[in-house]
Amino acid sequence: METIVTQELSRTDLRWNIDYRPERCTMCGSCVAACTINAIEVGVERRSMTLSRAAYPDPAREHMSRPVIRQRVSLSQACVGCGMCAKVCPNEAIRPVRNPDNRFAMLTRCLGPAKRGGRTNLNAQRTLDHIIVGRISQMTDPSLDSERHTFDIRAPFGRILLPEHLPLAIEGDSLKQIDRTPPVNWIYPLIFSDMSIGALSTRAWEAIALATAYLNEKCGLPFRMCSGEGGMPVKLMTSDKLKYMILQIASGHFGWNRILRALPHMKTDPAGVLIKIGQGAKPGDGGLLPAAKVAPHIQAIRGVPKATLHSPPNHQGLYSIEESVQKMHLSLSAAFGFRVPVAIKCAASATSVSVYNNLLRDPYRICGGFFLDGVQGGTGAANEISLDHTGHPVVSKMRDCYMAAVRQGLQGQIPLWAGGGIGMTGNAAADAFKMICLGANGVIVGKLMIQLLGCVGNEQGRCNACSTGKCPAGICTQDPRLVRRLDIDRGAQSIVDYMLTLDSELRKLMAPIGNSSLPVGRSDALVSTDRAVAEKLGIVYAC
Amino acid sequence: MCRIGSIKSRKPIHPSKALSLMLPQQEGHDNSGFALIMQDLDGVFAPYKDKPLLSMACTRQGAALAKNYMDAEGFVEVATWTPQVRRQSGLAINAMPQYIFRNYDYPEVWADRSQEDKEELLLDTRLALREILEKNGEGYVYSFWPDVLTLKEIGDPRAIATYFRLWEDSGALAAKSIVAQCRQNTNYDIVRYAAHPFFLQGYTLCANGENTFYTKNLEYQKSLHRGYIGFESDSQTFLYSLHYVLRQLKWPVKYYKHVITPLPFAEIEQRGDADVLTRIRESLAHLEINGPNTIIAVLPGGEMLSCCDSKKLRPVVIGQDDDMVVISSEVCGLNNVLPDRDISQDIYVNEREVVLITNELAVQRWKQ
Numbered sequence: 010m011e012t013i014v015t016q017e018l019s020r021t022d023l024r025w026n027i028d029y030r031p032e033r034c035t036m037c038g039s040c041v042a043a044c045t046i047n048a049i050e051v052g053v054e055r056r057s058m059t060l061s062r063a064a065y066p067d068p069a070r071e072h073m074s075r076p077v078i079r080q081r082v083s084l085s086q087a088c089v090g091c092g093m094c095a096k097v098c099p100n101e102a103i104r105p106v107r108n109p110d111n112r113f114a115m116l117t118r119c120l121g122p123a124k125r126g127g128r129t130n131l132n133a134q135r136t137l138d139h140i141i142v143g144r145i146s147q148m149t150d151p152s153l154d155s156e157r158h159t160f161d162i163r164a165p166f167g168r169i170l171l172p173e174h175l176p177l178a179i180e181g182d183s184l185k186q187i188d189r190t191p192p193v194n195w196i197y198p199l200i201f202s203d204m205s206i207g208a209l210s211t212r213a214w215e216a217i218a219l220a221t222a223y224l225n226e227k228c229g230l231p232f233r234m235c236s237g238e239g240g241m242p243v244k245l246m247t248s249d250k251l252k253y254m255i256l257q258i259a260s261g262h263f264g265w266n267r268i269l270r271a272l273p274h275m276k277t278d279p280a281g282v283l284i285k286i287g288q289g290a291k292p293g294d295g296g297l298l299p300a301a302k303v304a305p306h307i308q309a310i311r312g313v314p315k316a317t318l319h320s321p322p323n324h325q326g327l328y329s330i331e332e333s334v335q336k337m338h339l340s341l342s343a344a345f346g347f348r349v350p351v352a353i354k355c356a357a358s359a360t361s362v363s364v365y366n367n368l369l370r371d372p373y374r375i376c377g378g379f380f381l382d383g384v385q386g387g388t389g390a391a392n393e394i395s396l397d398h399t400g401h402p403v404v405s406k407m408r409d410c411y412m413a414a415v416r417q418g419l420q421g422q423i424p425l426w427a428g429g430g431i432g433m434t435g436n437a438a439a440d441a442f443k444m445i446c447l448g449a450n451g452v453i454v455g456k457l458m459i460q461l462l463g464c465v466g467n468e469q470g471r472c473n474a475c476s477t478g479k480c481p482a483g484i485c486t487q488d489p490r491l492v493r494r495l496d497i498d499r500g501a502q503s504i505v506d507y508m509l510t511l512d513s514e515l516r517k518l519m520a521p522i523g524n525s526s527l528p529v530g531r532s533d534a535l536v537s538t539d540r541a542v543a544e545k546l547g548i549v550y551a552c
Numbered sequence: 553m554c555r556i557g558s559i560k561s562r563k564p565i566h567p568s569k570a571l572s573l574m575l576p577q578q579e580g581h582d583n584s585g586f587a588l589i590m591q592d593l594d595g596v597f598a599p600y601k602d603k604p605l606l607s608m609a610c611t612r613q614g615a616a617l618a619k620n621y622m623d624a625e626g627f628v629e630v631a632t633w634t635p636q637v638r639r640q641s642g643l644a645i646n647a648m649p650q651y652i653f654r655n656y657d658y659p660e661v662w663a664d665r666s667q668e669d670k671e672e673l674l675l676d677t678r679l680a681l682r683e684i685l686e687k688n689g690e691g692y693v694y695s696f697w698p699d700v701l702t703l704k705e706i707g708d709p710r711a712i713a714t715y716f717r718l719w720e721d722s723g724a725l726a727a728k729s730i731v732a733q734c735r736q737n738t739n740y741d742i743v744r745y746a747a748h749p750f751f752l753q754g755y756t757l758c759a760n761g762e763n764t765f766y767t768k769n770l771e772y773q774k775s776l777h778r779g780y781i782g783f784e785s786d787s788q789t790f791l792y793s794l795h796y797v798l799r800q801l802k803w804p805v806k807y808y809k810h811v812i813t814p815l816p817f818a819e820i821e822q823r824g825d826a827d828v829l830t831r832i833r834e835s836l837a838h839l840e841i842n843g844p845n846t847i848i849a850v851l852p853g854g855e856m857l858s859c860c861d862s863k864k865l866r867p868v869v870i871g872q873d874d875d876m877v878v879i880s881s882e883v884c885g886l887n888n889v890l891p892d893r894d895i896s897q898d899i900y901v902n903e904r905e906v907v908l909i910t911n912e913l914a915v916q917r918w919k920q
Contacts, residue, residue, distance in 0.1 A: 182805075184832075185828065525863065526814075
């Protein structure tokens, strides 16, 4: 019985299996054409059937060849479960099915460390879902009417000074500002987080930029978008829409040649600069843009050859927080005439409070925001081992940072922005509101944005092919044929629609606790149904 | 909901006037206590207006502890007034054994110190006494300041008035400025310290409503000043913000309203002083209040002030005649003490407004 070599890769070893129904298939070929992974192919199967071809029963056994759609048995072309085949099939003849008994994790390591995009598939627990807005205005004070009252939903981006440090002088019965203060922009408390042109397709990036401009100019909501590392089109940098953009500088400094060359031609200042030190999805790693995604236009924007682009794990030349402040914050602030707030983004870590304390105590008072990115943050490409096994949950870490500031009377001086899993279940307004009550000034979202554009990836191992350049939704790819799958206008519209609803939902959460301005740090508005969560966050336990 | 009231008068008035103001409003409060702060005193305290007056309710042991401390610190007793209470059975009052109202002279070594130094000494002394008495529950120290008397007690306001003989005008108690309130803080624990008005270094304040940003205010104020303690009531934060803005930051009075109820960003942007207002809103975001509140305050100079939350969710009305300006949660209170006033002159303070009554009883109004 030596007919089987057990080491041979088989269909049953793969994470996803194709459920194919030949009786429904018309062999139109759409599924094969739609599959960007090449996980399915047209093949021929030998069939043995008993048929009756006459007008009366005349069964006869026949052997025949039949064209079929079948799954490739290959580690590099393994189905990722994106479901594009099912989406395109007119007859419901094909679909991917999750294979719980797969051996993929063991077998794929023969190809070296697995790389993928998406977010952690191991730590998808939802602390925020154990928290309820439980302090509702009943009798003691009135709830507000979310439709009728006006709400001030704004968050600071920039360094805020203690009142005794404000350059105010008394003239008569009034105060006058007699000197400059650090720049602060009051923006919507949700930033479209940093995803670069490169990680995203030009169309996807453009759709988010389009939605940002629309939300500002047509809806009056000051949303801001962060460029990600890798620069921006010169045309955008020299347009007045730059004011909606936050420029990112990360350890590779990709794109900054063009940004600096565009500086003299900028008509307006950007909304801010974000120094990326680390990323929640892969803390301790620099950015990673696989060669497959370094298309000619990416080479042009970044000024690089076609090669895998690794950003270093650190900003070269920075060895301490103090140095970071003196070198990067000061030089970037100086580049924009000290008119543009400069903030810093770190991966949440056991050390986050130390970093925040140092920034709070910095004598230059120049750090305009502390962005914390948790373990549930997304990425376009990372080692799977980093995605699943490194990082720190953001909820308690942001709360730790806020309470560290409270103990020093410095809360609000460096705005806290938190991300990594915000909107994971689609309810970004609730997530944002709870984070704000716990002390965040605002939140950052990335993965949600691409999901609104049509990304089908999730944290149960679906798709996550962002690193391959073969994104089936045309979002995380530079292949012009795939990019065309994404309709820019419809993508932008779905983002705008979602954000308008999010704005309404934020009001629906502010109204019942009786607040018309954001309840930053109003932890008494929350209760937790989990005693450990309640204890850790310092909120009331309820059951 | 609390009802609050205050009277500023050209002539000294008796506390029964404050009772007359508050009792008609009793449907709106729960008759769980009575508290008042009298300033610009007359009667038995008239000769000692510059001598710090200690207002305290305590046990016999507490009185001894306080006396020992004051003696040790070098304070010299100048005069003491002890209310002749009516120990009548059936009175709904949870009385303390002793009530001490005692004027002191500053310790000799402080004679040449600046006024500012002396004000810090008075605060430190009150805080020290409070700590000493708090240890074993021996009493409460409400105020220690020249020309300021505080009386607080738990019980039915009418019973409290009977107990302290506040209905009888013996000539002992009178003041040109009284702030009063008829309710203990029933949202939280019934604690004497939780009853407003509150007093801190010349600033008096009482408020009604619910401070929905209490936690935010408290977490910020705790590290601002050694006098910002207790927080037994969510309304104490209003006093501390007032003290912080006017005394610590030394900002003009109009900015108090900008701190506690900042204008919406859209409105600030339209203003000529947008830069200053934006800086204030940014810097003092944690002193904002965002619930339903009305505030009555008295400033160190004697001016009386009232303002509301930014949505006007709590009522307040101000009435006046030639001799008196009265602030009240409800107009029925005004009608009781100023029945013959010109009601067309009544002021219903709006959500953007601050009303300030000067010592000459001139009523100033401005919008923030």
